[in-house]
Amino acid sequence: MNKSNRSTATLPRGDFSRGPGKSLTKEQRDEERLERLTLAAFDLFTERGFSHTPIELLCSTANVSTRDFYKLGKNREALMAQVYQRVARFAETCVLQALASAPVDDWDARLDAAIDAWVHAYTHDERYARLSYLDSVGVSDELEQIRSEAHERFAALIRNEFHQRFPENDKVLAGKLPVAIIGACNELVRDWLGTRPRPSPEALTREIKLLYGVIIQGLEA
Structure with missing residues (x-):
């Protein structure tokens, strides 16, 4: 940057x-x-x-x-965990604010708004993405627990939003599909970080929306 x-x-x-x-x-x-x-x-x-x-x-x-x-009872590992948690909460807030502003009765618009907000949270300053998906990996057990909790909050959010569109797929959504979606999106961000020359954030957004499109087609089948 x-x-x-x-x-x-x-x-x-x-x-x-x-x-x-x-x-x-x-x-x-x-x-x-x-x-x-x-x-x-x-x-x-x-x-x-x-x-x-x-x-x-x-x-x-x-x-x-x-x-x-x-x-203060801190060490470097605790500070990294603190920073990671701040970034994760920022991304979560961006998505929640986008959903709050999106039309309640337009599921596709809500999904687009949530994806746009999530990508923006990590790419408006690429250090957010680097710290979350590269620099903080494996630093401490405490941080990995915080990461797991952040993923679970996003999984619950995905599960809730998808339930509005696919109530008949409760059993599928109650399983690990939301976690798999998070994992796939995270890998797309890591790939974006490692690609040279760096694609635009808009290109990353398109890839994530394509991923969601494939998942939606599967749920509709």
């Missing part, structure tokens, strides 16, 4: 606003330190790689002392 794009896109921030003149409690100071560390971790992990980002660099970038870092 070029520098101009990277300067305008970063990890969504948490809400740590406070009223004017109010001092922070210890818990709020710790939350702000963790927020700065999370944002620094996103930038450094995606720029240098997880294994090449020492704790000292994370702390200096976040303006947090190493003493305060260890008092």
